[in-house]
Amino acid sequence: MTPASAQTPSSAHPTRVAVLGAAGRMGAAACRAVEDADDLELVARIGRGDDLNAVAEAGAEVAIDLTVPSATADNVAWLIDHGIHAVVGTTGWSEESLEALRERLAGAEGVGVLIAPNFAIGAVLAMRFAEVAxxxxxxAEIIEMHHENKLDAPSGTARHTAAAIARGRAAAGLGPVPDATEKDPxxxxxxVVDGIHVHAVRQRGLVAHEVVQFGGVGEQFVxxxxxxxxxxFMPGVLLGVREVASHPGLTVGLDGFMDLG
Amino acid sequence: MTPASAQTPSSAHPTRVAVLGAAGRMGAAACRAVEDADDLELVARIGRGDDLNAVAEAGAEVAIDLTVPSATADNVAWLIDHGIHAVVGTTGWSEESLEALRERLAGAEGVGVLIAPNFAIGAVLAMRFAEVAxxxxxxAEIIEMHHENKLDAPSGTARHTAAAIARGRAAAGLGPVPDATEKDPxxxxxxVVDGIHVHAVRQRGLVAHEVVQFGGVGEQFVxxxxxxxxxxFMPGVLLGVREVASHPGLTVGLDGFMDLG
Amino acid sequence: MTPASAQTPSSAHPTRVAVLGAAGRMGAAACRAVEDADDLELVARIGRGDDLNAVAEAGAEVAIDLTVPSATADNVAWLIDHGIHAVVGTTGWSEESLEALRERLAGAEGVGVLIAPNFAIGAVLAMRFAEVAxxxxxxAEIIEMHHENKLDAPSGTARHTAAAIARGRAAAGLGPVPDATEKDPxxxxxxVVDGIHVHAVRQRGLVAHEVVQFGGVGEQFVxxxxxxxxxxFMPGVLLGVREVASHPGLTVGLDGFMDLG
Amino acid sequence: MTPASAQTPSSAHPTRVAVLGAAGRMGAAACRAVEDADDLELVARIGRGDDLNAVAEAGAEVAIDLTVPSATADNVAWLIDHGIHAVVGTTGWSEESLEALRERLAGAEGVGVLIAPNFAIGAVLAMRFAEVAxxxxxxAEIIEMHHENKLDAPSGTARHTAAAIARGRAAAGLGPVPDATEKDPxxxxxxVVDGIHVHAVRQRGLVAHEVVQFGGVGEQFVxxxxxxxxxxFMPGVLLGVREVASHPGLTVGLDGFMDLG
Structure with missing residues (x-):
């Protein structure tokens, strides 16, 4: 396990990295993050319409795909066929497309692919710890808080966290949360998501925040x-880049590269 | 203004205090609080069915009424007629019963009555500060959190706080809170209470908690x-007892005795 | 009182505003904020070395001074002499320089000057509410939290808040805070600032945060x-611009323009 | 793993439990907790000076030792020799006394002993999660908050948490926390405990609270x-009682019975 902030020169030379979708906001941030890391070297920035061959010609060992759902599957297939590891933040992967990926990887020994819907290490930690606690x-109750321009409520992260809490409660044989409410006009x-109450706050000045509260007799855990x-999100992206070569095959979820034991 | 914790001996002798409803949980706590205060002396504990004349015979200067809605109006009338100041925590006072009180007080020079629906100084402060902020x-958004046995949601305090926020916004010419939510299945x-979103958390181990969050571009105030x-609640009760003699007539709300400027 | 966010067209035409120190980070932000406000018009941006006469020629009614301590006193004197209201965020004003300002204003009827060391409305509210609570x-205890690059601890705001709390406690006749600590190697x-314990947290990812906690038997207020x-800071700057004309003479502190009662 | 709150009848009959130190505050609370649990039966309350043979005569399967450091080692030796599992909350165990316990347990097949310095499940979770995060x-920084009568600062739990954070940082190859403070008179x-800044708040109305804050570029985890x-503490005690029979030998720390993976 190499955490995002550790400066462990894993080899004699910096890892050569390409960024696909380099012109987007996330892509531009990823380019800067790679450039700022001593153990990584940015060798190719690929925008919409650019030829992917530039990735191979630049000698990239790892590619970060931050493109769009309609392009990502073809990109990753091409990367696998060229023996380049892939770290993918693009959403929209179906179970079928993941299965196709696994088959293709079976014929590409040593190549690793990470599909991560959420690169925020803190969100991954919160979800895992929530399931344990x-x-x-x-x-158990969830309060998510976002800026006032968010269109949907509750957030996807809050829904996933509720599901994780429900799994933890089921594993422990716990029934429904206690709640005597009779009158709530x-x-x-x-x-209520998977039996867990979820509250969404929308507030100018905020960005993205999640609070998970647990309660027992005489105590609280938050x-x-x-x-x-x-x-x-960048430490999570870099964590993926640094770890993907040592995890051949398909990994779904950044927690697969994290040491959460 | 004499805050609850100040040990200001307001006169040569301790103030003589009676507690009505002394057998209830709040009443018992009030008896202990009066006994523990150097500047107060508990001279009568009145339970259901006890003769109110004991209050006068004990020479009480102030009476704390923590009885029930059906008894409190008669109690306070009797106290006024006997020249005894009253600090009243019992709820259920209608506008008519308050008006009757005012009339009775008009003929009882120097007697003070405090009707306080909430003796929690912190709740009073939160409400006042919320209106200003x-x-x-x-x-602006409210999250109230209570133990799992509470029957209604949201709490009365949260509803009053929402109303206070709405008054503050109206005074400042502010329109509706910004909220782009389109999808909240x-x-x-x-x-939504008076235009303000209110969230109610029910959690074992909690008692009664209120969080008021304000947001502007780049900042938050909580x-x-x-x-x-x-x-x-006891510091609020004692604040009332210490101040009621210097506020003749009727005061509704503990904040009438507090220096919030 | 016109709060920052209210869209109250105070007159038929937008107020004409100049920004001094327009090339600095605060100055640039102030220019954008004025441009974005419907009731204000940015008529002059003055940088280091520019001629102040441009402010008068542009017909500015109010000038925002966000320059440097060595320049601000001369700037404000010039503005007063030209009948232009001033909103000043530059620090470094001594009691002597403020007194000189008052004298000059005595001969300039109707001109208002606001000197505000802190334009963060939330910090002003926190300090005032802290004194009351x-x-x-x-x-009472203070925790201030800032980014890891801050050079001094605790923050100036925390020191001012401790002083405000000390004033509030003194007014209420409260002695030292209770603390049984015997062993704290x-x-x-x-x-300990003015008798109040102050803690400084330095954490990557934070900007500027202050928490003030109050405790009594069985309760907490935060x-x-x-x-x-x-x-x-911009809502505070705009609040100053909108209010300064109706507050002739010298005002020190943004709270002088706020309705905190 | 059977969590404290789960009502899983692990066997046909309730587990028979004795409490040693039953007259103390923790002991009395443990007696009530055992009585309130459907799957446990309180069969003996042992106070200072009572004969331990009553524990065996009552047919206790598990004993909870909440006595004093001078008595606990003899108590536990006696329990092991009588084939009774022990859940021990008494502090003051040296490495030597633990080693003696291990030797004695080697000759008592199937008997389990849990020594737990902290039965608060939340504190155990916080420490473990802190090491991972x-x-x-x-x-990383710690703020612990306690009632105003606590004699030492910082708390033992905060010191242990700082050590856990230091272990986590070392495992990840992280150096000192970033901190530019030059002036902190x-x-x-x-x-600073093991390189981690620890703050101690003492406040009337609080009991025992710990906040652990982590920061990275653009984010915070708490x-x-x-x-x-x-x-x-009672859910932790009951967790120990329910699990000790299935963990023969010596376990130090409640986390040894918890599923924290």
């Missing part, structure tokens, strides 16, 4: 993750 | 009040 | 202000 | 545990 508390108790800036 | 922020955005124990 | 709680109890971005 | 963040940066009441 859920086994030990009677009550205006819906103050919020959404997990909180605050994303103040898109740049907070 | 609301003038200066685009967004499960009601994660919570209740007010939070935590009641860990019923005993947290 | 301090009267009612036995314990490594200084975990932090700094004030929190988070500055996520320099832009959070 | 520490690998992924540049900054009053010690606002707090204690763990928080609040103990509002001594009773919050």
């Amino acid at each position: 859920a086994r030990y508390y009677d009550s 205006d819906g103050a108790r919020g959404a 997990l909180r993750h605050d994303s103040f800036d898109r740049i907070s | 609301a003038r200066y922020y685009d967004s 499960d009601g994660a955005r919570g209740a 007010l939070r009040h935590d009641s860990f124990d019923r005993i947290s | 301090a009267r009612y709680y036995d314990s 490594d200084g975990a109890r932090g700094a 004030l929190r202000h988070d500055s996520f971005d320099r832009i959070s | 520490a690998r992924y963040y540049d900054s 009053d010690g606002a940066r707090g204690a 763990l928080r545990h609040d103990s509002f009441d001594r009773i919050s």
Whole structure:
């Protein structure tokens, strides 16, 4: 396990990295992050319409795909066929497309692909810890908070966290959360996702925040993750780049590269 | 203004205090609080069915009424007629019963009565500060959190706080809070009270908690009040007892005795 | 009182505003903020070395001075002499220079000057509310949190807040905060400023945050202000611009223009 | 793994439990907790001076030792010799006394002993999660908060958490936390324990609280545990009682019985 911030020169030379979707906001941030890392070297920036052969010609060992759902599957197939490891942040992968990926990887020994819907290390930690803590508390509730321009509620991360809590409770044989509410005419108790109450706050000045609260007799346990800036995804991207070569085959979820034991 | 914790001996002798409803949980706590205060003396504990004349015979200067809605109006009338100041925590006072009180007080020079629906000083402060802060922020939202046995949601305090925020926003000419939510199939955005979103968390181990969040471009302002124990109401009760004699006539709300400027 | 966000067209035409120090980071942000406000018009951007006469020639009614301590006193004197209201964020004003300002203003009827060391409305609110709440709680403590590059600890805002709390406690006749600590070999109890314990956290990813905690038997009251971005000062600057004309003479501190009652 | 709250009848009959130190505050709470659990039966309450033979005569399968350091070693030796599992919350165990325990257990097949310095499940979770999260963040800092009567600062739990964070950072190859502080005349940066800054707040109304904050570029991750009441230790005690029979030999630390993977 090599965490994002560790400066472990894993080999004699810096790892050669290409960025696909380099002109987007995430792509541009990824280019800067790679350039700023001593153990990585940015060798190709690929935008929409650019020839992928430039990635191979530049000698890239790892490619970061931050393109769009309609392009990512073809990109990753091409990378596998050229023996280049892939770190993929693009969403929209179906179970079928993941299965096709696995088959293609079976014929490409040593090549690793990471598909990560969420590169925020803190969100990954919160989800994992929530599943563990859920086994030990009677009550569990989620409050997610975002900027006022977000269109949907609750957030996808909050839904995934609710599912993780539900798994933890089920593993521990816990029943429904205790709740005596008889009168709630205006819906103050919020959404119920997988049996867990989820509240969504929308507030100018915020970015993306999640609070998970657990309660037992006489105590409370809280997990909180605050994303103040898109740049907070970059340590997760770099973690993927540094680890993908030592994880051949397909990995789904950044936690597959993390040491959470 | 004499705050609850100040040990200001307001006169040569301790103030003589009676407690009505002394057998209830709040009443018992009030008896202990009066006994523990150097500047107060507990001279009468009145339970259901006891003769009120004992209050006068004990020479009480101030009476604390923590009885029930059906008894409190008669109690306070009797106290006024006997020239005894009253600090009243019992709820259920209608506008008519308050008006009757005012008339009776008009004929009882120097007698003071405080009717306080909430003796928690922190809740009073949060409400007042929320009304002021609301003038200066685009967004405002409330999260109240209580034990799992609470029957109604949201709490009365949260509803009053929402009303206070709405007053503050109106005074500042602010329109609706910004909120782009288009898709919220499960009601994660919570209740809307006076235009303010209110979320109710129910969690084992908690008692009574309120968080008020304000947001503007690039910043957040938060007010939070935590009641860990019923005993947290006692400083408010004692504040009332110490101040009521110097506020003749009727005062509604503990903030009438506080210096919030 | 016109809060920052209110769209109250105070007159038939937009107020004409000049920015001094327009090339600095704060100055550039102020220019954008003025341009984005419907009721204000940016008529002059003055950088180092530019001729101040451009301010008068552009017909500015209000000037925002965000220059440097060595220039600000001369700038403001010039503005007063030309009948232009001034909103000043530059620090370094001595009691003597403020007194000189008052004298000059005595001869300039109707001209208003605001000197504001802190334009963060939330910090101003936190300080005021802290002074009020301090009267009612036995314990009070401050935690300030900033980015890892801050050179001094604790922050100036935390020191001012400690002083405000000390004033509030003194007004209420409260003695020292209760603290039984006998053994603290490594200084975990932090700094003591005006009798109040102050803790400074330095953390990558943070900007500027202040938490003020009050405690009494069975309860807690918390004030929190988070500055996520320099832009959070702009509502305070605009509040100053909109109010300065109706406050002739010298005002020190943004709270002089706020309705905090 | 059977969490504290799960009602899993692990066998046909309730487990028979004795409490040693039953007259103390923790002991009395343990008696109540055992009585309230459907799957446990309280068969003996042993106070100071009582004969331990009553434990065997009552047919206890598990004994909870909440006595004093001078008595606990003899108690546990006696329990092992009588084939009774032990759950021990008494502190003061030296490495030598633990080694003696291991030797004695070697000759007592199937008997389990748990020595747990901290029965608060939330504190155990916070410590473990802190060690994991520490690998992924540049900054880490601890704020512990206790009632005003605590004699030492910082708390033992905070010291242990700092050590856990230091272990996590070392495992990830992270160097010192970033901190540019040059001027801190009053010690606002707090204690430094194993390279981690630790702040101690003392506040009336609080009980025992710990906040662990992690920071990276653009983000924050927070763990928080609040103990509002001594009773919050009981789920940990019951977890120990339910699990000790299936963990023969010596276990130190409640986390040895928890599923934290």
